[in-house]
Amino acid sequence: MENKITKKDLNKVFWRSQLIQFSHNYERMQSLGTLFGMSPILKRLYKNRSKEERIAAYARHLEFFNSHPVLIPFILGVTAALEESTEEDEKETVIAVKTSLMGPLAGLGDSLLNFTWFPIAGSIGASFAVEKNFLGPILMFLMINILYFPLKYYGVHLGYSKGRDLLMSSNGKKILDRISTSANVLGVMVTGALIASTVQMNLGLQYGKGDSAIKVQEMLDKVIPNLLPMLMTLLCLYLFKKWNGKHVVALIFIIIFAAIVLSAFGILV
Template sequence: MANKIQKSDLNKMFWRSQLIQFSHNYERLQSLSTLYALTPVLKRLYQDRPEEERINAQKRHLEFFNSHPVLIPFILGITAALEETTEEDEKDSVIAVKTSMMGPLAGLGDSLLNFTWYPIAGSIGASFAVEGNFIGPILMFLLINFLYFPLKYYGIHLGYSKGKELLSSNNGKKILDRITTSANVLGVMVAGALITSTVGVKLGISFGKGDGKVMIQDMLDQVLPNMLPLLLTLLCLYFIKKWNGKHVVAIIFALIGIAIVLSYFKILV
C-alpha cells in the first residue's frame, strides 16, 4: 500500500481506544469498538483503494474480539503495522495475529491490573474515604489512570513500531509464527483451566447401598477427572461450529432445560 500510517493516526486511535468498553454486544463483544478505534488507520491506508477493499477491511475487523481494554491498544498497534505491511491476499494473517493475542493479554491484564493494581488503588482511596475525606475517590481515579493512560498510549506506539521492526526483519515471519503459536498454546491452556473451574457437571447416579455404595462420578474421576465438563464443552463447540454460531442462545436455553430435568431426577447433582 502506498499510504503510510502517520503518528496523528496512531494518536487518534489512542483517543478512540478510551471508548472500547462503550460498545459491547453479546455476539462479538468488542468487535465494533475495536473497528471504531482502527478506523483512522484504515482510512489512511485505504483512502486511494477501491471501495470493495475498504469495505472488506472493515468487515474483517468485525469478527469476534474480546481482550483487556487497557492492553487492547498494544494489539491495535501491532494490527495497524500488519495492515500497513501486508497485501490484500495476506490479510488473514492480520486477523490471526490479532485474535491470537486477545486471550493471553486478557489474562495478563486481569491478573496484573484488575486483581492487583485496581485493588491497591481502591484500598488507598478507601482509606481516605472511610475517614470522611472527599479526596479518596479522586485519588483512586488518579492512581488508576496514572498507570492506565501511559499503558494505552505507549502500547499503541510500541505495538506499531515493534510490529514494523518484526515484519521488516529477515526472520520476521518465523518469529511472528512462533509468537502466534505460543499465544495459541497459552490460549488453549487458559481455556482448559476455565473448563475445569467454571463448567460443573457431576453425576448423582450410584449403585449399591450402605458401605458397598459406589458413585459413578467417583469412578469417572479416578479414570479422568473433569471428563464430563470436557465432553460437554466439546459437544457445545461442535454444535456452535456446525451452525456457525447462529443458535448459541438456543444451545444455552437447551442446556439449562436439560440440566433442570436431569437434576430433578437426581441424575445430576
Template sequence: MAHVSNHALNKVLLRTQGCQFAHNYERMQSLSLTYCFSPVLEELYKDRPKEERVTAMKRYLEYFNTHPLAIPFILGICAALEETTDEDHKDAVTGIKTSLMGPFAGLGDSMLNLTWYPIAGSIGASLCVSNGSLIGPLVMFLLINVLYWPLKYFGIHMGYTKGMELIEQGGVALIERLGNLANVLGVIVVGCLIPQTVKLTTGLQFAFSEGDPLVIQTQLDAVMPYMLPVILTLICYKLIKKGQGKNTAQVIIGIIVFALVFAAIGYYTGVSIFA
C-alpha cells in the same frame, strides 16, 4: 498503500477509552474494536476500491475480547501489518490479532485488576475511612490513570514500530510468564491489605473464680494475629465465588446484619464480637 500517521494512531488511542461501551454476547468487543481502528483503515484504504475497504472493515468485526489496556498494543501491531501485508495475505492480520487476545487478557487482569487496582483502591478507601475525606475516589482515579494512560500511549506506538519484532523474539511466552508473576504478586498484595482494611475482633472472655479472665482475642493475637479478618475475608470470597459475583449485595447486607446481631448480643450478655 498509504502510511499510517501518528495522528491516526493517536485517534485510535483516544477511541480506545470507550472500547467497553459496545459489548455484545456474540462477538464481545468487535464493534468497539472496529470503531477504534477505523482511523487507520481510513488512511490506508482511502484510495482503494470499495470492496477492499469493506473487506478490511469486516476483518475487525470478527470475535474479539481482551483486556482494554492491551487493545492499543494489539491495534498498533495490526496497523503495521495492514500497512506492510499484501491484500492476498491479510488473513495473517486476523491470526495475529486473535492469537494475542488470550495472553494480553491474562496479563492485564493479573497486573491491573488483581494488583494495581486493589492498591489504588485501598489507598483511596483509607483516605475516606480515616478522616472521611472525599478526595479518596479522586486519588484512586488518578493513581489508576497515571499508570493506565502511559501504558496505552506507548503500547500503540511501540506496537506499530516494534510489535512484530517483540512477538518474533518470543514476546508471547514472556507475556504469559509476566502474567503468572503478576498473579502471585496480586495475591500477596491482597493478602497484605486484609489486616489494614478488615477489622474484626471478639470481646469474648471467660471469667474464673480466681485471677484475671481469659480474653479470647488476646489468645488469638498470640497464636495468629488477624486470624478473624482472614477467616471473614475467606468466607466472603467463597460466597461471592459461589454466586459468581451476583450475590455481592446480599453478602454485604449479611455482614451488616451479622455485625448488628453480635453487637447486640455483646451489649446485653457481655459478649462482643466487634470491638
C-alpha cells in the same frame, strides 16, 4: 501500501480506544469498538483503494473480539503494522494475529491491572474515605488513570513499532508468561497485606472479671494474629467461587447485619 501510517493516525487510535467498551455487545463483544479504533488506520491505508477493498477491510475487523480494554491499544498497534505491511491476499494473517492476542493479553491485564493495581488503588482510596476524607475517590481515580493512560498511549505506538517483532520472536510468549506470573505473585502479596491492614474483626468475649479477666481476642492474637479477618476473607472467597460471583450484594448486607447483631450482644467489638 502507498499511504504510510503516521503518528497522528496512531494518536487517533489511542483516543478512540477510550470508547471501546461503549459498544460492547454479547454477540461479538468488542468488535465494533476495535473497528472504531482501527478506522483511522484503515482510512489512511485504503484512501486511494476501491470501494470493494475498503468495505472488505472494515468487514474483516467485525469478527468476534474480546480482550482487556487497557491492553487493546497494543493489539491495535500490532494490527496496524500488519495491515500496513501485508498484501490483500495475506489479510487473514492480520486477523489471525489480532485474535490470537485476545486471550494472553486479557489474562495479563486481569492479573496485572484488575487483580493487582486496581485493588491497590481502591484500597488506598477506601482507607481515605473511611476516615471521611473526600480525597479518597479522587486519589483512586488518579492512581488508576496515571497507569492506564500511559499503557494505552505507549501501547499503541510500541505495538506498531516493536510489538510485531516481539511476538514473532521465540521468546515473545515466554516474556508474556513471566510478566503474568509475576503479576499474580504480586497480587497475592498485596491482597494478603491488605487483608491484615483493612479487615477488622475483634471478639469481645472474656472469662472472669476485672484485671484477672481472660480476653479471648488477646489469646488468639498471641497464637495467630489476624486469624478472624483471614477466616472471614476465606469464607467470602469460598462463597464467591461457589456462587460464581452472584449474590455479592446480598452477602454484603448479611455481613453488615450479622456484625450489628453480634456487636449488640457484645460478641464483636
